[in-house]
Amino acid sequence: MFLNNAIAPHTPKAVDLTNLDPTNFIWALGLIAIAIGLSATEKLGLEWPLAIAAGRTILQLLGVGFVLEVVFAGPNPALIVAVLAVMLIIATRVAKSRIGNKIPQMLPVVGGSLLLSTVLTLAYISIFVIKPQTWYEPQYLIPFAGIILGNAMNGAAIAGERLTSTLNIARLDIETHLSLGATPQQAVANYRKEAIKAAMIPNLNTMMVVGVVTLPGTFTGQILGGASPFVAAFYQMLILFVQALATLITTVLITQGICRQVFNSDAQLKI
Template sequence: MNTDTLVELDLLRLLWALGLMAAAIALASWQRLGLTNNLAMATARTVLQLGAVGYVLAVVFEWRNPFAVLLVLLVMLTTATLVARNRISKKLSRLLPIVGGCLLTSTLLTLSYTSLAVIRPETWYEPRYLIPLAGIVLGNAMNAAAIAGDRLVSTIKQRRREIETHLSLAATPDQAIAQYRKEAIKAGLIPTINSMMVVGIVKLPGIITGQLLSGVDPLNAALYQMLIMFMLAFADLLTAVLVTQGIARQFFNKAAQLVLP
């Protein structure tokens, strides 16, 4: 028996895999957690969304057209922007372009450096590398933006009197919320830093697990996971810094007065 042969998942195996979700739904129902419908909906969306993505990416990978690759990336960026904006606040009028611009900047810089200095593929739009790495970076940057942005918005609303006191003592808007912004940035980086602290010891991330299952050399899989963790640390930090800076400006007018939406 060839132990290096990849075991492909067919429809029958997928149906058996769905047994895990059936068991989870049954357990939630038995415990009366109120999660039955949520788990069922999440299962259905997972199957539909990943199934559709699988077919689309198969075509894009085979086609290797730069415009098709850019279209996929645009859809990913738009979705991440909307999700992050909704998690932060829907009341800030200019939050959508701020979040979108921050995610675009951090992802573009991260992928450009990785492609030019590290991976160096034959073509810059090689979908085998660009799309998976962009998805990982965007997904994590989206979470960093949402956590940092939500923390800053809620803190500014809760500490209104303290901020106004600082302003009345001749502090600038940046000085008045500097500590709150630092705390928000740190909060946005907590998931990434925690993952880096225990990666390979407590858990194996999805990327290295997927590569190991596909038969990739374990050392090469580990090196790729290192690269990804470094990418995420930079992209998440840059996103949190930019998002909090952009949000902070929405709470002050030209006269440096605090204005809550």
Template sequence: GLLVLMLAIATIVARNRIGKKIPHVSSLVFGSIFFSTTLSVSYTIVLIIQPEIWYSPQYLIPLGAIVLGQVMNGTAIAGERLVSAISNSRQEIETHLSLGATPQQSVAAYRQDAIRAGLIPTTNSMMVIGLVGLPSLMSGQLLSGIDALNAASYQILIMLMLVFANLLTTLLVTQGLARQFFNAQAQLRIP
């Protein structure tokens, strides 16, 4: 129940940053965040941590919350960047289309830029982890008396989980958003 509430809030926040005028944006954001969070958290819990009860709240709630917070930011940044880039580049995109490019080809550069922008917070965190500050999960484990090497290995696992979930979400959201800007005849339509 708690994770569903967190998912709903993350969807609303990301959707509001992207824009409400785009059709089906709520379902697109919800589906992308749900799929990537479920896949990354399930993989981590079932195959790596391997607790006796896979749905144990001890693992499910903190890992789910960490991933949801990160993918919400990545989704909002990537989605907003793509929407504004397409909206501001109408003539260039229509020129590509008139020269025979497919809709996906005409927005590929904008999509790449949006994905890169959506991954910036996660990659920045990975680059300076342990140098600028200790992550909160690792700090909590160290304060509770867990071995530093064990705490560091959990933090590495979480960072890899975050990168995967954020990458998957930004790929899905930008793909879905790019499709919303074209009709069945491959004509650009800006909502």
């Protein structure tokens, strides 16, 4: 019995974060106030951007909190799908705007890439890892979908912008390869690979230093909520692996779609 007590893991007392009152919120706003004051002191011109960003953060998170309270209260598949559809539409438009308007018909390419990567990744973790009682359990589905879409959106924007810019700069080189008998896919293969690698750098950097340099939000939040550090570590690993796979699928699809869009039926570069 003494041995069992000696080796039993210590369970830290959970911090009660469920009773935050307005005073706590005001003190939290003090962080942004200090940042605004520092910007004014250094004459950086970031006062309004910081204030607007903070305001949007408050409104958007309170809004999503209200919506999720309704969704979680009585799980409704149609309502959950509607929430996911709105998230997908917003992510698609944001990624498309960052890529630019150099290539026509990019919206369906971006939307299809994000949709397919999200569905495939969610299906995998639902079937093999989380195993919820029903596929539409919002407690798991919506947070994971948000994590996947947010990360895949950034990856799509980086890869898409990098590839379109490179194709414009390297037009002469690509046309030279085409004139020598290369297929369109062969002529742009190296540029496509570099775009995918660039989009994966944030994920790879995070995975390389997680737990050593950084403690990500999910890990920290789980511990603050009283979860075992090992349980928190598992969920953080799951999220990092989910992000890596979803980003890679998205960037592979979106770069392939871009490469198909930039050539006409005669294998000529259109942009």
